[in-house]
Amino acid sequence: MRKGLLFILMLMLAGFLAACGSSNEGESSSDSTGSEEASDSKWSEIQEKGEIVVGTSGTLFPASYYPEDSDEMTGYDVEIMREVADRLGLELKFEEYGVDGLLSAINSGRIDAVINDMEVTKARQEQFTFSEPYKYSYSTMIVRESDLSGIEKLEDLEGKTHGGGATTVFSQIAEHFGAETKTYGNVTNDVYLRDVENGNTDFIINDYYLQSLALKALPNIEVQLHPDLKFHPTNSAIVMPNDASQMKEEIDAVLQEMREDGTLTKLSEEFFGGKDASKKPEADIREIEGLEL
Template sequence: MKALASPFVAALVMVLSAPPAIAQNIGAENQLDAIIKDGKLRVCTTGDYKPFTFHDKTADNYQGIDIDLAKSLASSLGVEAEFVATTWKKLLADFTTGKCDIAMGGISVTLERQKQVFFSEPYLVNGKAPIARCEDEAKFQSIADIDKPDVTVIVNPGGTNEKFVREKLSDAKIEIYPDNVTIFRQILDGKADVMIAESVETELQEKLHPGLCAINPEKPLQYGEMGYMLPEGAVVFKAYVDQWLHLAKATGEFDRIYASHVK
């Protein structure tokens, strides 16, 4: 007999074969039905993380890879995508208190987050890479190069960038800067020497800020994966999101969206 390839089918088999008490609990937590009934998919996103999520305040709309993919996911369910503003510092708290159904926008999969939420299958393998003024590129090739008392590392608060910097750097000066949109300008202006962020972000910011160079983004300082944050226990909803993501990649939709924001 052929193995069941679809995560959605696998989840349904698990529900149908589960003992009555477990099956009832899974049904009670079926986020998928609630979203369809409500007619909207509430998406928590920070809006400050190009190319994944960016809130254009002048036009009051969201743009980015994960914004377009959120709209695709909502469309597949026959509902509207509604974007809920959050910050990296408040992301987990906002999500676990039920402010949204899914969180999207360049979110790193971490074991600490996994303790409180589900994640979709990873949609992008990514890692941390430095970005600095191009004339300083040769100076910051490794963690050891960066972790020196005369080096100022700038970082946005509350996310995995800050976590990485605090875990890996003990001698460098760490400057917390709250605006993740204008943070790269601080390096160009000489107020900081380097930032460590996701490699794909550093490549984009290199294009947006002439004078900045992404340093070895093809060889990140740390392995990482990105995924979509889902409610803990929402087995059927996770299976649906995983299958939608699989089809988006198989049909080329994912690649088209990604290329429209990165290349």
């Protein structure tokens, strides 16, 4: 029985895995014919077995998680993948991995794809194939209510302490502006928030939607979203092997159908408190220059 996971927010959702090199993707020919054959082979394999195996964490609220007192995994990402598989006429099997193991599981061939609020980055695009985005967001920052942790702009992060995962995009952003990152194990979100409240850390960078939900779930902790800082626009997509262009084409077509018929909007509003994360935000969001992700 999975309990107490309803408000878990693992601050690791965009961790870049340096160990996941393209060498594990398989030996593909440099000519176009070889590439096309590899692509067709992956999709043909999935069709032949009639099943797609997808990796997810099961601990990332509200993308992939177990509601309290339930053994049935759900979440925005999980329900999107269920709908995609159904429309493709495939059985769906989820395999659960820690965030740091998801991309390596694709490389090893243990799974066919990953869906876990995985951010599309240039570095990852060199190693993997991504679907069209199903979620658009940006980064925000949780700070103390009393003084905004002394932060007015991103340049004020120098010398301050960030709470997060060691391998995340969010920690890279914090360290780019001169902050140190205090890392955690597998802890619930209230631990992160209370450390900001009591001064053990100064701020937490993470996804806007996830941080909004975390604060709503834990209203008694005296922290808040920074009112002025919106930065690093992000896209989340389904991750596939580097040679899976046919698979991408099939999945993209279904995602487009789901966008046009309102399914993505409906699922987003269900899991993100009435907000539509399937559409690009209209806010003025700062791009961070000089940071290679």
